[in-house]
Amino acid sequence: MPNSSRMTSEQRRRAILKAAVRLFAERGFRGTTTRALAKAVGVSEPVLYEHFRSKRDLYAAMSEFKSREGTARGVTLIEPYARARDDRGVFIGVGEIVLRAYTKDQAYSRLLLSVSLEDRDLGRLFHERQRPGAEMLASYIALRSEEGAFRPVDSRLAARVFLGMVTYHGMLSMLYRDDFVRGKPREIVEGMVDIFLQGISIKVNAKTRAHTRGTR
Numbered sequence: 001m002p003n004s005s006r007m008t009s010e011q012r013r014r015a016i017l018k019a020a021v022r023l024f025a026e027r028g029f030r031g032t033t034t035r036a037l038a039k040a041v042g043v044s045e046p047v048l049y050e051h052f053r054s055k056r057d058l059y060a061a062m063s064e065f066k067s068r069e070g071t072a073r074g075v076t077l078i079e080p081y082a083r084a085r086d087d088r089g090v091f092i093g094v095g096e097i098v099l100r101a102y103t104k105d106q107a108y109s110r111l112l113l114s115v116s117l118e119d120r121d122l123g124r125l126f127h128e129r130q131r132p133g134a135e136m137l138a139s140y141i142a143l144r145s146e147e148g149a150f151r152p153v154d155s156r157l158a159a160r161v162f163l164g165m166v167t168y169h170g171m172l173s174m175l176y177r178d179d180f181v182r183g184k185p186r187e188i189v190e191g192m193v194d195i196f197l198q199g200i201s202i203k204v205n206a207k208t209r210a211h212t213r214g215t216r
Helices: 009-027 034-041 045-051 055-083 087-103 106-118 120-146 155-176 185-200 206-214
Strands: none
Touching: 009 034, 009 045, 009 055, 009 106, 034 045, 034 055, 055 087, 055 120, 087 106, 087 120, 087 155, 087 185, 106 120, 106 155, 120 155, 155 185
16 A cells, blocks of 8 residues: 555545455444544544545445446446347346456455445445446346347346346355355356346247246
């Protein structure tokens, strides 16, 4: 970490946010003091308060920072696939982004879980920050349904189904080192995408159609 006295205001703000992710993940939201945060960055508490009026403000800023970072990375990765109408590429990209949170950014993922249990309002704040990503996926599914590539489905429900199965796998892997499904993250995501797309594709196999008619 660079010398705090030589940081610009923006560099110091970012350093505080990074320290907050680590400390909150280790000690929980309530167990992390502003004194510990200031010490971790090498500033005084008054300097900390110049950037954030309270721990809640700091958490809100941290959530916003991480969400913006993730959204920007996601758009850069997925937009080319979306323009090309490469459905498999879109969903693999989304799946890898979601799974990455549980494999490469575990400190932050653990923080979100613990804070959501400690403080419902703060948990809701994070949930709202993640909503744009789900909205974008739902919009893509709706578009492809209109274009005839996907059968008519509730696009929000379909987005929830896909994000839910990837998130569930990521959480179990992170919390319990679960090995019920084995393989490299990319391979697992590809398998999930193939199963999901077979479910919403307009090209449903004959056996599935027959079963659907028989249950009506």
